[in-house]
C-alpha cells in the first residue's frame with residue numbers, strides 16, 4: 031500500500047515563509063487523505079502493484095479517483111523534498127546554465143514560473159519540467175495533474191513544482207497567492223532540483 035512519507039524537517043522549519051500550522055495540516059491531513067483515498071481506489075485493481083510514477087504515466091487508463099489521489103500523492107511527496115530550511119538562493123552549475131540559456135536569466139525564469147502559478151485558475155500546480163529531449167519548460171496543471179501524466183499538455187519529468195492550491199497558503203496568506211509564491215522562493219531546495227535535472 032502507498033504510505034505517507036515522513037517530512038525531512040520539522041513543521042516549523044520553513045517559517046516565516048511557510049507556517050507550521052499550514053505544514054502540519056497540509057502534510058498530515060491533505061497528503062494523508064490522498065494516500066488513504068488512493069489506496070482505496072486501487073484496491074483489487076492492477077494499479078495496486080504499480081509504482082506511483084507508473085500510475086501517473088498511464089493515468090488515462092484509470093478512473094478519476096486514481097488520477098486525483100495518485101496525482102496528489104506523487105505531487106506532495108515531491109513537493110516536501112523540493113523545500114528545505116535555510117534554502118532558497120539560486121541554482122548553480124549545469125542547472126543554472128540551462129535556466130539562463132532557456133529563460134535568459136534566473137530572474138526572468140522566476141517571473142515566468144510565478145506567473146504560471148498566479149494565473150492557474152482554481153487549484154493546481156506550477157512546474158519546471160525537463161522534457162524528453164532534455165530541454166526545460168514551464169507549465170501549469172489543474173487539480174492534482176502533473177507533467178508525468180500521459181494527459182499533460184507539457185510532458186516530462188517535473189524537477190520543480192509549486193502547489194498553488196489554497197490549502198498550501200490560505201492560513202497565512204489568505205487570498206494573496208502572489209505573496210505566497212514570492213515567499214516560497216526562500217525555501218526552494220535547489221540541490222534537490224539540480225539532482226532531478228541531472229537524472
Ligand code: MN
Nearest residue numbers: 060193195198
Ligand atoms: Mn497541496
